[in-house]
Amino acid sequence: MEKKKSKEKTLPEIKEITSCETTGQMLKKARQDGIELCFDRAAAMKACPIGADSACCKHCSMGPCRLNAKDPYSKVGVCGATIDTIMARNFGRMIAAGGAAHTDHGMAMLDLFREVVNGNIKDYTIKDPIKLIEVAQSIGIETEEKSNEEVAKALYQELERTYTQVEGEIPFAQRVPPKTLETWRKLGIVPRGAMREIMEMMHRTHMGVDQHYENITKQCSRTALSDGWGGSMVATEISDILFGTPVPVAAEVNMGVLKENQVNIIIHGHEPNLFESMVASVNSPALIQAAKEAGAEGINLVGMCCSGLEMLSRHGIPHAGNFTSTEAIMVTGAVDAMAVDVQCIQQALARVAECYGTYLFTTNPRCHIEGADHVEFHEHNPNECTDEIVIKAISRFKSRKHPVQIPDIRNTGVHGFSYEYINYMLGGSFRGSYTPLNDNIINGRIRGVAGVVGCTNPRVKQDWVHVELVRELIKNDVLVLQTGCSQIALAKAGLCSPEAAYLAGPGLSEVCEAVGMPPVLGMGACVDNSRILIAASEMVKVGGLGETIAELPVAGAAPEYMSEKAICIGQYFVASGVYTIFGVTFPIVENTHFHKLLFEGLEKQGLGKWGFTKDPHEMAQKMIAHIDGKRKALGIDKARERKLVDMAERRDLA
Numbered sequence: 001m002e003k004k005k006s007k008e009k010t011l012p013e014i015k016e017i018t019s020c021e022t023t024g025q026m027l028k029k030a031r032q033d034g035i036e037l038c039f040d041r042a043a044a045m046k047a048c049p050i051g052a053d054s055a056c057c058k059h060c061s062m063g064p065c066r067l068n069a070k071d072p073y074s075k076v077g078v079c080g081a082t083i084d085t086i087m088a089r090n091f092g093r094m095i096a097a098g099g100a101a102h103t104d105h106g107m108a109m110l111d112l113f114r115e116v117v118n119g120n121i122k123d124y125t126i127k128d129p130i131k132l133i134e135v136a137q138s139i140g141i142e143t144e145e146k147s148n149e150e151v152a153k154a155l156y157q158e159l160e161r162t163y164t165q166v167e168g169e170i171p172f173a174q175r176v177p178p179k180t181l182e183t184w185r186k187l188g189i190v191p192r193g194a195m196r197e198i199m200e201m202m203h204r205t206h207m208g209v210d211q212h213y214e215n216i217t218k219q220c221s222r223t224a225l226s227d228g229w230g231g232s233m234v235a236t237e238i239s240d241i242l243f244g245t246p247v248p249v250a251a252e253v254n255m256g257v258l259k260e261n262q263v264n265i266i267i268h269g270h271e272p273n274l275f276e277s278m279v280a281s282v283n284s285p286a287l288i289q290a291a292k293e294a295g296a297e298g299i300n301l302v303g304m305c306c307s308g309l310e311m312l313s314r315h316g317i318p319h320a321g322n323f324t325s326t327e328a329i330m331v332t333g334a335v336d337a338m339a340v341d342v343q344c345i346q347q348a349l350a351r352v353a354e355c356y357g358t359y360l361f362t363t364n365p366r367c368h369i370e371g372a373d374h375v376e377f378h379e380h381n382p383n384e385c386t387d388e389i390v391i392k393a394i395s396r397f398k399s400r401k402h403p404v405q406i407p408d409i410r411n412t413g414v415h416g417f418s419y420e421y422i423n424y425m426l427g428g429s430f431r432g433s434y435t436p437l438n439d440n441i442i443n444g445r446i447r448g449v450a451g452v453v454g455c456t457n458p459r460v461k462q463d464w465v466h467v468e469l470v471r472e473l474i475k476n477d478v479l480v481l482q483t484g485c486s487q488i489a490l491a492k493a494g495l496c497s498p499e500a501a502y503l504a505g506p507g508l509s510e511v512c513e514a515v516g517m518p519p520v521l522g523m524g525a526c527v528d529n530s531r532i533l534i535a536a537s538e539m540v541k542v543g544g545l546g547e548t549i550a551e552l553p554v555a556g557a558a559p560e561y562m563s564e565k566a567i568c569i570g571q572y573f574v575a576s577g578v579y580t581i582f583g584v585t586f587p588i589v590e591n592t593h594f595h596k597l598l599f600e601g602l603e604k605q606g607l608g609k610w611g612f613t614k615d616p617h618e619m620a621q622k623m624i625a626h627i628d629g630k631r632k633a634l635g636i637d638k639a640r641e642r643k644l645v646d647m648a649e650r651r652d653l654a
């Protein structure tokens, strides 16, 4: 008893841990129930300072070697590796792992596409033939006088090269603005197939191979670009072709989307195919009938994390929360089943699920979890898996033993701003283009564009950094594009609704009101960061804002990042030309050559650069200063200073 008390004392206060009201409520309940969540584990597990700085190496058994971050050049590893080599190798391996996750996901989507096109899988079809043609044309595939099936087969053949190509540039390199591509060619960082780049990254970071941080950094860029313009982009484009390109839908987020009197099923993970099939299962009359016979009013399907975001964007399916809420939501006692596929699945879910009698299902051969039931999902017979999950969920509903406590908070917003829709929204159906966006940037109503993306991390107050940062950005007329857990943080804060325009500065709010859009545009899952890359390319193509992505008045941030995928995303944005700031902690020792290369040197080579700060307000200031610097270089800073909005301009806008 004594012992327990002293343990309780050390737990941080809930208001310090999360700014998400519902997660806070469940955290409180979890503490009463004696259940530990990621926030508590983070408090108990102090981060290793040497590892946090990336100042250690365990690439061979002459080590592991630890260097001194305070005096970084005072020591070298047993093999003589310097701090720069060690950090660059670690960074490279994070990129390889993160890129592998996205590209393997993209490849799974492409596998599915191939089987659908070849007629071997009948449960899915091509839902968006227009997008099929557009994507094919964008990489030079002849589409005239060809059937959709022929185009699809040709597209598959081409896109397979994104992974397997041994020499030469990947197909989507053709979408990169020519001057940016020229810079990449000069630097030797245009990606070949992702398999090759990831393999080479792993090879070069093996003991005794690449021991020059500058050369390792090149492979970091090349590998990351094979994700951003490769695997992730394929994942997005193929998912759109198979499941539909998102258009804005009003939808609800937050834990209040659970329903006490219904069978609640959560899908958490990253691949939309499992979720799409689950939609079919929960709509099956037989299963609805079974749920009713068990005493439920119906079956309530909701999403979490990234595949949840894809379903939110494509179908308006409610979203229950982001990464650090995935355990907390089971504390409601209302979750009858949670099915997961791959990525960002905390192993601790199994324990929390057990405590609340929730069924936890793993479904993907790549991801089993001790203590979870594995029901494998096969696209050739998808409903076999999803039906079984529904049946188990119904049985859990029928015998619910735990009191149900659902936080009564839901936030409505508009989601699903694909690159294509922004085109249409701003330009109108006849003159769909990014010209109005560029015009509004040039005339200064919109100061610039920021991508705010990425994870939540129990080492910082959940959602808080995202929300503070984005509020500050829109207040300063910066249009914000969002993906991933960040988008859900802002949706919970109410900023994904058109009404939030009043929080924006005068120029941005005027544009939002004229178009009827929120100041924060949710674009989907983490792989959909590729939509932001395509939007940036289009801004360059439309003209008036320079010839490279690096010249655009744009910036990016992942303020609460935690995963290796996020590092890979950061590096592909930087290599594409974007100033990208991370929060939480940066895995590189300051005042080292490698740090200087990432934070300054890459920009001198014509790419973007990294930035870091934990403070959201400082982060916003850095991004705005960067945007202003780019405006000045483009000679459009004066337009903003002189900006007067008269009636004629208002009419113009509308």
Ligand code: NFS
Residues within 6 Å of the ligand: 305, 306, 322, 323, 343, 344, 454, 455, 456, 483, 484, 485, 486, 525, 526, 562, 563, 565, 566
């Ligand atoms: Ni992306 Fe982070 Fe995970 Fe999605 Fe959320 S944690 S890097 S946002 S769910 S991948």
Ligand code: SF4
Residues within 6 Å of the ligand: 057, 058, 059, 060, 061, 062, 063, 064, 065, 077, 078, 079, 080, 081, 086, 207, 208
């Ligand atoms: Fe140490 Fe070098 Fe081996 Fe790394 S590769 S563990 S620095 S000896």
